[in-house]
Amino acid sequence: xxxxxxxxxxxxxxxxxxxxxxxxxxxxxxxxxxxxxxxxxxxxxxxxxxxxxxxxxxxxxxxxxxxxxxxxxxxxxxxxxxxxxx
Numbered sequence: 001x002x003x004x005x006x007x008x009x010x011x012x013x014x015x016x017x018x019x020x021x022x023x024x025x026x027x028x029x030x031x032x033x034x035x036x037x038x039x040x041x042x043x044x045x046x047x048x049x050x051x052x053x054x055x056x057x058x059x060x061x062x063x064x065x066x067x068x069x070x071x072x073x074x075x076x077x078x079x080x081x082x083x084x085x086x
Contacts, residue, residue, distance in 0.1 A: 008060040011067060018055050027079060034085050041083040050075065
């Protein structure tokens with residue numbers, strides 16, 4: 001788990017830690033199925049492929065993001081956006 005300087009953002013990279021969070025059961029089910037697998041998703045009108053590797057909770061903004069490894073960088077995709085397992 002990682003924190004930002006103010007402690008307002010937490011990033012989780014372990015499935016067990018993610019499943020222990022106070023999240024909707026649907027979100028937990030998605031992580032059980034897709035964590036560590038290659039997924040594709042829309043990013044600004046183009047299809048991207050990466051590996052679902054974590055979850056970010058931004059407590060200040062009350063937002064949750066998928067963390068997806070795409071080549072040499074990590075992308076943060078809002079949890080309400082659809083990702084599909086390859």
